[in-house]
Amino acid sequence: MNKIVDELDIRNYCHNHPLSRPNVNIVSRIGIIVIAELGMYVITFPAHQLVGLSQRFCLDVVNIFAILLFGKHLCKMAVWLYQKYASDETRRKCHCMPSCSEYALLALDKYFWPKALWKIYRRLTYTCCLPGYKVDYP
Numbered sequence: 001m002n003k004i005v006d007e008l009d010i011r012n013y014c015h016n017h018p019l020s021r022p023n024v025n026i027v028s029r030i031g032i033i034v035i036a037e038l039g040m041y042v043i044t045f046p047a048h049q050l051v052g053l054s055q056r057f058c059l060d061v062v063n064i065f066a067i068l069l070f071g072k073h074l075c076k077m078a079v080w081l082y083q084k085y086a087s088d089e090t091r092r093k094c095h096c097m098p099s100c101s102e103y104a105l106l107a108l109d110k111y112f113w114p115k116a117l118w119k120i121y122r123r124l125t126y127t128c129c130l131p132g133y134k135v136d137y138p
Helices: 002-016 026-051 055-085 100-110 113-127
Strands: none
Touching: 026 055, 055 100, 055 113, 100 113
């Protein structure tokens, strides 16, 4: 009996909980990333001149560092854009508590972003595809 009540509560949550529509300022977020990226390029120029490494190698190192540093923010921005612009009908297709976009933000806060992306992928392709309503936190 408890399982049925829990599943009904989760179903009620999935169909009726208020959907957040975050206020995302895309221009300022991208601007911060671009300024930081330019700063890293400015740092690599003297390193290229002083150490004698190839400029291409220095730029590759900077790009890898930027991806590791800003990957989490880019992933969160993608989720926020989804939350802001996806229709209510699309967002209510999730059969889990918390919703998939809420799960994605929680996973990105809890784990380093490559592991978080793996957990989000598993949630979207496996957990939410199974029949029934579930509670699934990262």
